[in-house]
Amino acid sequence: MPEDKLPKRSEDFSAWYNEIVQRAELAEHSPVRGCMVIRPNGYGIWELMQQALDRMFKETGHQNAYFPLFIPLSFIAKEAKHVEGFAPELAIVTKGGGKDLEEPLVVRPTSETIIYSMYAKWVQSYRDLPILMNQWANVVRWEMRTRLFLRTMEFLWQEGHTAHETEQEAEEETLTMLGVYRTFMEEYLAMPVVTGVKSDSERFAGAVRTYAVEALMQDNKALQMGTSHNLGQNFAKVFELQFQSRAGNLEHAWNTSWGVSTRMVGGLIMTHSDDDGLVTPPKLAPIQLVIVPIFKTDAEKLTVMEAAEEVFLHLKAAGIRVKLDDRDSLSPGAKFYDWELKGVPLRMEIGPKDVQNNSVVIVPRILLDHEEAPKPGRKQKLFISRLDLGDRIKHLLDELQTQLMRNAHARREANSIRGVTDYTEMKALIERDAGFIYAGWCGMTECEAKVKEETKATIRVIPFPEFQSATKPERCIVCGVSAKHEVVWAKAY
Amino acid sequence: MPEDKLPKRSEDFSAWYNEIVQRAELAEHSPVRGCMVIRPNGYGIWELMQQALDRMFKETGHQNAYFPLFIPLSFIAKEAKHVEGFAPELAIVTKGGGKDLEEPLVVRPTSETIIYSMYAKWVQSYRDLPILMNQWANVVRWEMRTRLFLRTMEFLWQEGHTAHETEQEAEEETLTMLGVYRTFMEEYLAMPVVTGVKSDSERFAGAVRTYAVEALMQDNKALQMGTSHNLGQNFAKVFELQFQSRAGNLEHAWNTSWGVSTRMVGGLIMTHSDDDGLVTPPKLAPIQLVIVPIFKTDAEKLTVMEAAEEVFLHLKAAGIRVKLDDRDSLSPGAKFYDWELKGVPLRMEIGPKDVQNNSVVIVPRILLDHEEAPKPGRKQKLFISRLDLGDRIKHLLDELQTQLMRNAHARREANSIRGVTDYTEMKALIERDAGFIYAGWCGMTECEAKVKEETKATIRVIPFPEFQSATKPERCIVCGVSAKHEVVWAKAY
Numbered sequence: 001m002p003e004d005k006l007p008k009r010s011e012d013f014s015a016w017y018n019e020i021v022q023r024a025e026l027a028e029h030s031p032v033r034g035c036m037v038i039r040p041n042g043y044g045i046w047e048l049m050q051q052a053l054d055r056m057f058k059e060t061g062h063q064n065a066y067f068p069l070f071i072p073l074s075f076i077a078k079e080a081k082h083v084e085g086f087a088p089e090l091a092i093v094t095k096g097g098g099k100d101l102e103e104p105l106v107v108r109p110t111s112e113t114i115i116y117s118m119y120a121k122w123v124q125s126y127r128d129l130p131i132l133m134n135q136w137a138n139v140v141r142w143e144m145r146t147r148l149f150l151r152t153m154e155f156l157w158q159e160g161h162t163a164h165e166t167e168q169e170a171e172e173e174t175l176t177m178l179g180v181y182r183t184f185m186e187e188y189l190a191m192p193v194v195t196g197v198k199s200d201s202e203r204f205a206g207a208v209r210t211y212a213v214e215a216l217m218q219d220n221k222a223l224q225m226g227t228s229h230n231l232g233q234n235f236a237k238v239f240e241l242q243f244q245s246r247a248g249n250l251e252h253a254w255n256t257s258w259g260v261s262t263r264m265v266g267g268l269i270m271t272h273s274d275d276d277g278l279v280t281p282p283k284l285a286p287i288q289l290v291i292v293p294i295f296k297t298d299a300e301k302l303t304v305m306e307a308a309e310e311v312f313l314h315l316k317a318a319g320i321r322v323k324l325d326d327r328d329s330l331s332p333g334a335k336f337y338d339w340e341l342k343g344v345p346l347r348m349e350i351g352p353k354d355v356q357n358n359s360v361v362i363v364p365r366i367l368l369d370h371e372e373a374p375k376p377g378r379k380q381k382l383f384i385s386r387l388d389l390g391d392r393i394k395h396l397l398d399e400l401q402t403q404l405m406r407n408a409h410a411r412r413e414a415n416s417i418r419g420v421t422d423y424t425e426m427k428a429l430i431e432r433d434a435g436f437i438y439a440g441w442c443g444m445t446e447c448e449a450k451v452k453e454e455t456k457a458t459i460r461v462i463p464f465p466e467f468q469s470a471t472k473p474e475r476c477i478v479c480g481v482s483a484k485h486e487v488v489w490a491k492a493y
Numbered sequence: 494m495p496e497d498k499l500p501k502r503s504e505d506f507s508a509w510y511n512e513i514v515q516r517a518e519l520a521e522h523s524p525v526r527g528c529m530v531i532r533p534n535g536y537g538i539w540e541l542m543q544q545a546l547d548r549m550f551k552e553t554g555h556q557n558a559y560f561p562l563f564i565p566l567s568f569i570a571k572e573a574k575h576v577e578g579f580a581p582e583l584a585i586v587t588k589g590g591g592k593d594l595e596e597p598l599v600v601r602p603t604s605e606t607i608i609y610s611m612y613a614k615w616v617q618s619y620r621d622l623p624i625l626m627n628q629w630a631n632v633v634r635w636e637m638r639t640r641l642f643l644r645t646m647e648f649l650w651q652e653g654h655t656a657h658e659t660e661q662e663a664e665e666e667t668l669t670m671l672g673v674y675r676t677f678m679e680e681y682l683a684m685p686v687v688t689g690v691k692s693d694s695e696r697f698a699g700a701v702r703t704y705a706v707e708a709l710m711q712d713n714k715a716l717q718m719g720t721s722h723n724l725g726q727n728f729a730k731v732f733e734l735q736f737q738s739r740a741g742n743l744e745h746a747w748n749t750s751w752g753v754s755t756r757m758v759g760g761l762i763m764t765h766s767d768d769d770g771l772v773t774p775p776k777l778a779p780i781q782l783v784i785v786p787i788f789k790t791d792a793e794k795l796t797v798m799e800a801a802e803e804v805f806l807h808l809k810a811a812g813i814r815v816k817l818d819d820r821d822s823l824s825p826g827a828k829f830y831d832w833e834l835k836g837v838p839l840r841m842e843i844g845p846k847d848v849q850n851n852s853v854v855i856v857p858r859i860l861l862d863h864e865e866a867p868k869p870g871r872k873q874k875l876f877i878s879r880l881d882l883g884d885r886i887k888h889l890l891d892e893l894q895t896q897l898m899r900n901a902h903a904r905r906e907a908n909s910i911r912g913v914t915d916y917t918e919m920k921a922l923i924e925r926d927a928g929f930i931y932a933g934w935c936g937m938t939e940c941e942a943k944v945k946e947e948t949k950a951t952i953r954v955i956p957f958p959e960f961q962s963a964t965k966p967e968r969c970i971v972c973g974v975s976a977k978h979e980v981v982w983a984k985a986y
Contacts (some may be wrong), residue, residue, distance in 0.1 A: 028614075030607065032598060035561035037611055040626065043558050050627065065536050068528035069586075069600075069631055069647050075524070091563075092588040093600065098581055107523060107562075107586065107600070114523065118530055121521075133533065137629065138562055142590030154562050155589070329620065378845035 006341075018148065020269055024278040024342045027148045028324050034146040034153030038262065041342060042149075043051075044286030045265050046156065047245045048375050050136065052188050052283070053158065053260070057176030062132045062160060067114050069138075070105040075113040078238045082112065087142040091153075107140040112206060112235050112257055117160045119143040120241040123253060124295035125166050129243060130173070134160040149266030150223070155290050157261035163241060163253040170254035171230055176210045177258040178228040185225060189264065190281040190404035191271050192227060192412045194436070194488060201445055204257075208232035214460045214488065216412045220433040222460045222490040225267050228258035263313050266493075271408050272366075277491050278343030278367055281404050282397035286385035288321045289393060292335045307355045311348070313391065318390030320397070339367065345461070346393065358386045363394065368403055413449020413493030418469040423477050426489065430455040436490050438463075440483030447478035453487065460488045499834075501768050509845030511641065513762055516834045517771045520641045520758075525648030526587040527639040529757065534835060535642075538758050539649065543629065545681050545776070546651065546753070547595050549673050555625045560607050562631075568606040571731045575605065576915040582634040584646075604748055605699060605728050608654045613734040616746060619658050622736060623666070627653040642759030643716070643986050650754035656734060656746040658903040663747035664702075664723055670751040671721040678718060682757065682886045683774040683897035684708050684764050685905045686718060687929070687981060689954030694938055697750075701725035707953045707981065710763035713926040715953045716803020718760050721751035723792060728868040759986075764901050767857075771836030772858055774897050775890035781814040782886060783837045785828045787844035799847045804841070804882065811883030812889070833858065838893050839886065852881045855889065861896055868917045905929070910960045919982065923948040929983050931956075933966030933976030938969035943981065953981045 006023070007015040012359065021027050026042030029035075038297040045134055051075040054064070070093065077083045090162055094100060108114070140154050160177060164170040186189045198210040207229035217224050235241070236252040245251045272279040282288050293308040295301040308324055315322040323344075325335050332349070339347055350363040362382040364371070384392055415435025420426050429437050441447060441459065452458050462485045473483045499516070500508040514520050518570065519535030531539065544844050547557070547970060563586065570576045579602045586598040601607070612624055621698040653670060657663040671688055678684045691703040700722035703863075708718050728734065728744040738744045765772040774782050783961045786801040788794040801817055808815040816837075818828050825842070832840055840855040857864070867873040877885055908928025913919050922930050945951050966976045 030561045031610060032561050032563045032607075035563055037561065038559040040556035040558050044556070063537070064540060065533050066531040066649065068523045068530065069633065070525045070528055072524060077676075088591055091586050091590075091598075093584050095597075096583070097637065098583075104588075105584075114525075117524060118521070120733075140562065144590065156559065197861050201521040210660045252696060259782070367540075417876035489608060 005278060006275060009218060017266075017270060020273055020278050020341075021148045026269070026278070028038070028331070029148070032153075036148050036154075036475045038156075041286065042265055044294060045268065045284050046262055046283045048286065049188065049264060050158075051069060053180075053184055054136075056184060057158075057160065060176060060180060061163075062134045064135060065119065065133045066137070067111050068134050069108055070112070071108050071114045073104045073106050075117060076106055076469060078113065079206045079235060081234075082206035083312075086109055086110070086141075090253070091140045091142055092453050106143055108137070108163065109139055109141045110257075110259075111137070111139075112133070112161065112231070112255075113239070116163075117233040119253070120239050120426065121159075123241060123243050124165065125244040126147075126246050129163055129165045129253060130169065130172075131163040131336075132160075133162065134158055134460045147266070147493075149262055149269070151263075154260050155263065155382065158257050159257060159259040162256045162368045163236070164255070165243070165245070165253070165448050167232070167254050170232075170256050174211060174230040174256045174258070178213065178226075181213045181226040181228065181258070181260060183215060185215070188281065188283045189268055189271070190283075190401055190408060191225070191267065192405065192409040194461060194463050194467045196462060196463035196467065196488070197450055198227075199445075199459045199487070201448060202458065205231045206231060208233055208234065212461050215267055215271065216415060216436055217267070217492070217493070219270070220415050220435040220490070222436070222492040223263070223265060223267045223270065223462070224492065225397055226258070226260035229256060231255040231257060253475040265450070268434055272404055273343065274366075277341035279404070280343040280345060282345045282401045285345050286321060287323045287341070287342075287344050288322075288397055289315065289346040290323045290339045291322065291337075292325065292332050292339075292346045293324075294349055296333045300352045303355050304350055304352060308350050311350065311360065311445065315390060315393060320390065320393055333351070336363075346396060360384055360386060360389070361394075362399055364396065366400065366403060366407070368396075368399055369406075370399060387466050396484075419471065419473070421473065421475065426477055430489065430491065436488050438459070438469050438486055438488055439477040440475050441485050442476035442479055442481040443484035443488045444479070447476055450478055455466070455491075457489045457491050460490050460492060462487050499770060501769060502711060503559065510759075510763060511985055513771050513834075514641045519771070522641070525646075527636055528579070529641050529645045529647075529712055530935065534779065538761065538773065541777045542681065542757060542780065543651075546673075546677055547629075547885075548629050550651075550653065550678060553625075553669060553673060555627045557628060558626045559628050559630070560604050560611065562601055563606070564601050564607045566597045566599050568610060569599055569924055570980070571606065572699045572728060574727075575699035579603070579634075582636070584633045584635055601630070602632055603752075604628070604630070604632075604633045604652055605654065605724070605748075605971055606732070609656075609728040609732040609734050609748060612654075612656050613732050613848050616656060617732060617735050617951070618737040619739050620707040622656055622658045622746060623665075624656040625653075625661065626655065627651055640759070640986075642755055642762070644756075646757065648754050649825070650752050652750060652752040655749045656729070658736070658738070658746070659747070660725070660747050663725075663749050667702070667704060667721045667723040667749045667751070669717075671706065674721065674751070674753060678706060680899065681774065681776045682759065682761055682764070683894055683901060685778075685898070685902040687954060687956050687960045689956035689960065689981070691720075691876065691954060692938075692941055692952045694941055695951065697722045699724060699727055701727065705954050707910060708760055708764065709983070710760070710986070711904070712763070712873055713908050713928040713983070714984040715929070715981075716756070716760045716763065717928050717953070718757055719751070719753035722749060722750040724750060734851035748784065761903075765897055766836065767859075772835035772897070773836040773838060775838045775894045778838050779814060779835065780816045780835075780837050780889055781833045782808065782816075782819045782839040784829075784830075784836070784841045784843060784952045785825050786807055786813065786817075786819065788823045788960055789843055793845045796848050797843055797845060801843050804843065804853065804879065807884060808883060811887070813883065813886055821922075829856075840888060840921070840925070853877055853879060855886075857889065857893055859896060859900070860939075861892055862899075863892060885905075912964065912966070914968065914970060920948055923950045923982065923984065929953070929981050931962055931979055931981055932970040934970050934980045935969035935972055935974040937969075937972070937974075940969055948984075950982045950984050953983050953985060955980050
């Protein structure tokens with residue numbers, strides 16, 4: 001266990017993030033530049049994310065499949081925008097089985113090309129549509145500057161790929177999956193998000209329209225948490241994905257694709273964690289509650305461990321992800337420090353007095369507003385009877401989940417600046433990392449590019465109506481021309 | 494739906510296999526030579542395999558993690574036997590981000606090297622041991638002759654990698670995981686297997702000892718279903734995976750690795766399927782029961798569909814993976830054909846008369862010995878009351894699972910030839926694909942090589958005691974010298 005303290009968020013956010021990832025044993029750099037090793041504590045979070053999303057995908061009618069890691073270089077080149085977007089990021093296999101390959105193989109950066117080439121074989125008639133598939137896979141994009149979870153050369157993700165009879169159905173699917181992402185992020189990640197459409201310059205290479213889910217991190221930089229693309233007929237035309245329509249004509253199918261990745265783990269860390277370490281929403285915590293037994297004498301150890309084991313089995317049977325920390329090599333204080341750093345939502349302390357009282361002490365990882373406040377400078381402690389313990393703990397986990405969402409939402413709102421109309425003011429806001437800045441935009445790429453060049457901020461999304469300000473901005477903040485949209489500006493990861 | 498009949502197993506086993514994989518929409522060749530596309534019907538089986546194994550791995554104390562796809566070429570080269578075994582099969586990335594790489598990257602064929610190089614960073618003392626990790630991943634081995642599921646360039650698998658304080662602990666782990674595989678194959682795949690140790694020439698490149706799980710397919714060829722390796726200190730020495738021992742010395746850790754892959758789906762097909770198509774053990778069937786409504790008039794349709802939907806919801810709530818086939822475009826007969834081909838364990842027919850009788854008709858995919866036998870040339874039909882339907886169906890699924898195991902076991906036993914002592918006889922047996930041939934072996938590589946050269950058969954395993962013949966063979970079947978082991982010979986996939 002490292003003795004030195006974590007860097008503070010307020011002093012060096014980036015160092016704080018890196019230290020949490022390393023010390024909580026979530027991930028680590030590998031000997032291969034840009035590739036990360038996801039350690040069990042980090043992978044456990046990803047597994048819970050996968051399980052929840054996979055269930056939501058299946059409930060919306062999707063099936064999993066698996067397509068090859070390798071894609072012929074010629075496939076990527078077929079869609080003009082697609083190759084333009086991805087060519088600089090490709091990893092290329094040129095040798096196999098001891099020989100130079102005739103055609104180099106690309107390690108998939110995304111799978112539109114190979115997947116739609118297969119769909120073209122499977123689809124003859126409108127009866128074969130829709131195709132609603134998803135794959136869980138690794139992808140590779142050659143990145144020069146990488147950060148654990150946020151931007152790595154190889155990352156794990158899911159990519160959904162669908163084919164539809166009509167444009168409208170494809171658009172509905174694109175929005176449905178964006179909605180699934182939003183629900184997942186709010187309910188599981190306890191993360192408030194803004195959804196909307198991307199500007200043309202931020203669109204996925206090959207899409208007609210890209211929708212995104214954007215979140216605000218504690219350093220007031222934006223993180224794109226997921227995207228959902230309406231691909232129109234772009235790929236269908238290139239890969240001859242055609243079908244006999246109800247009217248008897250040969251038509252091109254309409255495609256969508258959508259994905260989220262291990263980047264979400266980075267978003268989770270930067271949304272909830274504090275200067276004591278990781279904070280994990282209970283629904284995504286591999287360990288939801290840790291039991292730390294406290295005793296001095298051998299006689300005390302005997303009674304305390306007996307009670308601790310009883311409680312452990314009881315909570316496990318109640319479906320709570322619980323761990324009993326019975327390490328002899330660490331003091332209770334060292335264990336507290338360790339589990340706080342690792343972000344376990346609830347800590348349970350059981351000492352001889354607790355055994356006598358048939359109760360336990362619960363210390364939540366974050367302050368719960370609805371429970372009794374602690375004395376200044378002290379941790380919140382809840383004294384709980386062992387009767388109905390399972391239900392009580394479940395309730396506390398729910399409360400903690402809700403509290404995290406409430407905190408994150410309040411922070412996001414406090415750092416959303418609306419009604420900015422002066423460009424000089426906006427530049428100053430961006431300069432001091434003020435958060436999401438809502439302002440008018442004329443819709444011209446030139447104005448967008450100017451802001452990006454001068455401030456490094458980009459249009460995160462043109463937000464959906466429910467995220468728009470009550471009063472619509474009248475003019476573009478850059479050029480002063482009549483505003484076409486209200487947009488959200490921020491620097492982003 | 495293809496009109497032409499499946500090839501018969503007895504006439505062309507290989508064509509029969511390929512046609513089942515394609516027509517049941519399990520998998521397909523991709524545009525990249527040697528890589529396959531796993532379609533939802535095939536992937537659904539793999540997902541159920543993953544879920545069961547993952548649970549078993551976690552119950553035996555393992556955690557999941559994820560290590561990079563790319564491995565520096567120099568890492569692979571560090572362990573002499575390892576590079577010798579894998580060098581001819583490597584896919585190599587030489588370009589990334591538009592530039593030639595200084596050091597080529599290998600697309601992992603297996604991850605011992607990268608994983609133990611990381612363990613070396615994490616382990617200082619015996620207190621950090623054991624490390625018990627597993628990863629679900631894709632791997633690539635450049636294969637010239639590929640077959641869907643059985644041998645593909647890219648395949649999906651899990652690879653467990655552990656590090657231990659003592660040689661004995663590593664050996665115990667190796668055997669524990671072999672046992673987990675055996676249990677999984679018997680209980681889920683309904684597949685009888687022989688476990689034992691591999692001869693030196695069949696050992697994993699870099700292992701001290703390789704244990705394997707071998708099964709006999711319907712064409713009497715063996716399929717290696719999984720392996721578990723005791724790696725000794727080979728990789729620990731090369732990657733300096735050392736720890737401070739309890740006695741205070743610096744010692745090398747002891748490693749094990751073990752894996753099973755999508756190849757198991759091929760094994761499932763070749764073990765249970767018949768001339769009508771795929772047969773899936775209920776525990777691994779994405780759809781366990783399909784409901785086919787039968788009606789003529791619109792009035793009948795109304796009552797039948799209402800009953801079918803009720804039954805569907807009832808069975809779903811009971812935890813059965815059920816599908817209601819309400820396609821209007823197909824006749825009931827065409828549906829029967831389709832679901833038989835796709836291997837759904839139970840078919841339920843509901844017609845107007847069944848609605849009246851408050852009953853359903855069940856047609857099991859294979860003959861159930863414990864149920865009433867059908868008339869010659871007819872399917873087995875079970876008439877079942879709708880009272881207690883959930884329990885009855887669950888019982889039938891269990892019965893079918895057990896029946897498959899019984900059938901496969903009887904077939905394996907009928908094709909296990911024991912006590913062969915004459916080499917000419919053995920050659921004749923191998924020539925006519927007689928199955929598993931048990932015979933004595935002196936332990937010399939020369940004798941093993943001679944058989945392989947003359948017959949193409951290999952030693953599948955030196956079987957564990959519970960699989961050995963009552964009478965031990967006295968002499969090596971090849972050279973006549975005193976036998977060291979009884980071994981199992983067969984041609985293999």
